[in-house]
Amino acid sequence: MANAVDTFMAGVIAKNPEQKEFHQAVQEVAESLMPVLDKHPEYRKGKILDRIVEPERVIMFRVPWVDDQGEVQVNRGMRVEFNSAIGPYKGGLRFHPSVNLGIIKFLGFEQVFKNGLTTLPIGGGKGGSDFDPKGKSDMEVMRFCQSFMSELFRHIGADVDVPAGDIGVGGREIGFMYGQYKKLTRKFEGVLTGKGLNWGGSLIRPEATGYGQVYFAEEMLKTRGESLKGKRCVVSGSGNVAQFATEKVLDLGGVPLTFSDSNGFIIDEDGINREKLAFVMDLKNVKRGRIKEYIEKYPKASFQPTESGAKCNPLWEVNCDVALPSATQNEINVEDANNLVKKGCYCVSEGANMPTTPDGINVFLESKILYGPGKAANAGGVAVSGLEMSQNSMRLAWSREEVDTKLHDIMKSIHKACVETAEAYGTPGNYVNGANIAGFLKVADAMMDQGVV
Numbered sequence: 001m002a003n004a005v006d007t008f009m010a011g012v013i014a015k016n017p018e019q020k021e022f023h024q025a026v027q028e029v030a031e032s033l034m035p036v037l038d039k040h041p042e043y044r045k046g047k048i049l050d051r052i053v054e055p056e057r058v059i060m061f062r063v064p065w066v067d068d069q070g071e072v073q074v075n076r077g078m079r080v081e082f083n084s085a086i087g088p089y090k091g092g093l094r095f096h097p098s099v100n101l102g103i104i105k106f107l108g109f110e111q112v113f114k115n116g117l118t119t120l121p122i123g124g125g126k127g128g129s130d131f132d133p134k135g136k137s138d139m140e141v142m143r144f145c146q147s148f149m150s151e152l153f154r155h156i157g158a159d160v161d162v163p164a165g166d167i168g169v170g171g172r173e174i175g176f177m178y179g180q181y182k183k184l185t186r187k188f189e190g191v192l193t194g195k196g197l198n199w200g201g202s203l204i205r206p207e208a209t210g211y212g213q214v215y216f217a218e219e220m221l222k223t224r225g226e227s228l229k230g231k232r233c234v235v236s237g238s239g240n241v242a243q244f245a246t247e248k249v250l251d252l253g254g255v256p257l258t259f260s261d262s263n264g265f266i267i268d269e270d271g272i273n274r275e276k277l278a279f280v281m282d283l284k285n286v287k288r289g290r291i292k293e294y295i296e297k298y299p300k301a302s303f304q305p306t307e308s309g310a311k312c313n314p315l316w317e318v319n320c321d322v323a324l325p326s327a328t329q330n331e332i333n334v335e336d337a338n339n340l341v342k343k344g345c346y347c348v349s350e351g352a353n354m355p356t357t358p359d360g361i362n363v364f365l366e367s368k369i370l371y372g373p374g375k376a377a378n379a380g381g382v383a384v385s386g387l388e389m390s391q392n393s394m395r396l397a398w399s400r401e402e403v404d405t406k407l408h409d410i411m412k413s414i415h416k417a418c419v420e421t422a423e424a425y426g427t428p429g430n431y432v433n434g435a436n437i438a439g440f441l442k443v444a445d446a447m448m449d450q451g452v453v
Contacts, residue, residue: 005030012053019102021329025109025354026053028361032436035425046452048444055108057081060101061151063129065144068137077148079127081161082108085446088159089125090115090382090389092166095173099128106329107166107353111382113439114375117414120386125161127152133168134288145176153181158189158392164385165194167328170240170285171206190392193385202388204403205381209351210244210326211404212380212411213372217322217349218252219415220370220431229253234320234345236260237327238284238291241351241378245324246277258315260327261291264305265315268298312336319343326351334359341367350374365430376414376435383410 005027012026030049037044063075078101081089091111094104104126112124129148133141156163165174174194182188188200195201204211218228231254235242238259246256255271259280268276279297283289292303304314312335316323323345325331329352332340337360340348347370350356354374356364364371384407391397398406418434421441427433 004034008049016102016105019105021106021354022102022109024330024358025106028358028432029109029113029436029440032433033440036437036440039425042448043444046448048447051447052083052112052440052443053109055080055082055105056084057155058101058105059127059152059155063131063144063148063151065140065147067140067143073144075129075131075144075148077127077129077151078104079152079155079161079163080104080108080125081155082124082126083112083443084123085443085450086116087121087123088157089161090122090164090385091124091126092128092164092381093169093173093177094126094128094166095131095133095168096128097130097132099130103329104128110353110375112443113436114379115382115386116439116442117376117417117435118379118383118386118410119413120383120410122162122382122386122389125163126166127163128166128169131168133173138172141173142176145173146180149177149180150184152177153184156181156191158191158389162190162385162389163192164382167239170194171196190389193388195388200388200392202384202391202403203398203400204407205384205388206240207244207247208384208407209378209381210241210246211248212383212407213241213245213324213326213349213351213377214248214252214254215380215408215411216372216377216415217324217347217370219412220347220349220372221322223419224370227252228322231255231321231347232257232319233322233324234258234315234318235324235326236265236315236331236355237325237352238280239326241381242324242326243277243281243284245326245351246272246280247274249324250274250277254322257318257320259291259294260306260315262306263290263292264303265313266291266294266301266303267318268294268301270300312339316340317343320345322347322349324349324351325355327355328352329354330357332356332360334363336360337363341369346370348372349377351378353378361432365432368429371431372415372418373432373435375439376418376431379414380407380411383407 108126422434
C-alpha cells in the first residue's frame with residue numbers, strides 16, 4: 001500500500017509544487033483509500049482518485065481597494081471550485097495574510113469529503129484572500145469586500161457555488177459582500193451563508209461549528225459509556241468556533257479551562273463559566289482585543305505568551321480529559337500530541353481544519369484515544385449552511401430548536417457513518433479512515449454515475 005500511495009503522491013506533488021498543506025491533506029486521504037480501491041477496482045479504472053484531487057476550476061484575481069488614507073492597496077483573491085458531483089460548490093472564504101493557493105486547495109479538498117459526510121446535497125469549494133481585516137476600519141473592510149465581490153459575483157450563484165465565512169470573515173464581511181452581490185446581480189437569493197437573521201440567515205449558524213464539534217465529542221465518549229459531564233476541556237482559539245464550543249461544553253456539564261490567540265493562552269483552573277465566556281465574546285467580537293486581557297478581569301487565571309519557533313505549545317500540556325483544537329491548521333505537532341496523551345487526554349475533537357500534523361495524528365491513533373478528525377467533527381458549520389440554503393430556497397425560517405435538533409441529528413449520523421465504515425474496512429475505532437472512506441464513497445459513486453466529466 002505504501003508504494004501505491006508514494007507513487008500517487010509523487011504525481012500530485014509534481015503537479016502541485018510548493019503546496020505543502022494540500023499535499024498533507026491528499027496524503028492522509030490517499031492512505032485511507034487504498035483498501036477501498038483494492039475492493040472496488042471500478043474506482044481505479046474510472047481514475048476517481050486522480051480526478052477528485054484535481055479541482056474542477058481555480059479562479060484567481062486582483063482585488064484593488066483604497067484605504068482610509070487614500071492609498072491604493074492590492075490583494076489577491078481566489079476561489080477553488082473543487083467538486084460538484086453531489087451539489088453546488090460549498091465552502092468558506094478566508095481572509096488572512098497566510099492565504100495562498102496551497103492552503104485554499106487543502107481546505108477545498110477537505111470540504112469535498114466533509115460535505116459528503118453531512119448527508120446534504122452540497123459539493124466542495126473554498127476561497128479567500130491574503131487581505132487582513134485585523135486593524136482595518138469598517139469602511140476599509142467594506143471597500144475591500146465590495147472590490148472582492150465585484151469579481152467573484154460572476155463565478156457564484158445559489159445553484160452554482162455558495163460561499164460562507166471562515167477565518168477573518170464574519171457577519172460584517174458577509175453583509176458587505178452580499179450587498180455588493182445583490183447590487184451587481186439584482187437577485188436576492190441564498191448565495192452566501194452566514195447572513196444576518198433579518199435578511200435570510202439561519203438561527204444556530206454562528207454556533208454550528210463549535211456546537212457540532214462538541215456534539216461529536218459527546219458521541220465518541222458515549223462509545224465508552226461516558227459523557228462530557230465533569231470533564232476538563234482544553235480549547236484553543238478564541239474566535240467563533242472556540243466560543244461556541246465552550247458554550248456547548250457548559251451546556252453538557254463539562255469544564256472549559258482555556259482560550260488562546262496568536263499572542264498566547266489563558267488558563268482558568270476555576271473553569272470558564274457563562275459570565276467569563278460572555279466577557280471573552282465581548283472582548284473578541286466587539287472590542288477586538290487580545291485574550292491576555294482576560295487576566296485583568298479575572299486575576300486568578302494566568303496567561304502564558306506564545307514563544308515563536310518553540311518546539312511545542314504549552315497549551316497542550318494542561319491536564320485535561322478532552323481537547324478541542326479550534327484555532328488553525330497544524331497547531332498540534334507530534335510533541336504536542338504526546339504531551340496531551342501524557343497529561344491524560346483521551347478524547348480529541350477537531351473544530352479547526354486539519355489542526356493536527358500527520359505525526360500527531362499517528363500518536364493519537366497508536367494511543368487508541370478517541371480522535372475525531374476535522375472533516376467529521378467540524379462538519380456542523382457547513383451542515384447548518386446547507387440548512388440555511390434550504391430555508392432560503394423555501395422562503396422559510398426554522399426556529400432555533402428545529403435547527404439545533406437537525407444539527408445534532410446530522411452530527412450523530414456523521415459519527416455513525418464513521419464508526420460503521422471504519423469497522424467495515426477493518427479498522428474499528430479509526431475515525432480518520434471512517435470519515436475519509438465514508439465521504440469518498442458518496443462522492444465517488446456520484447462521479448461514476450455522471451461519467452467522465
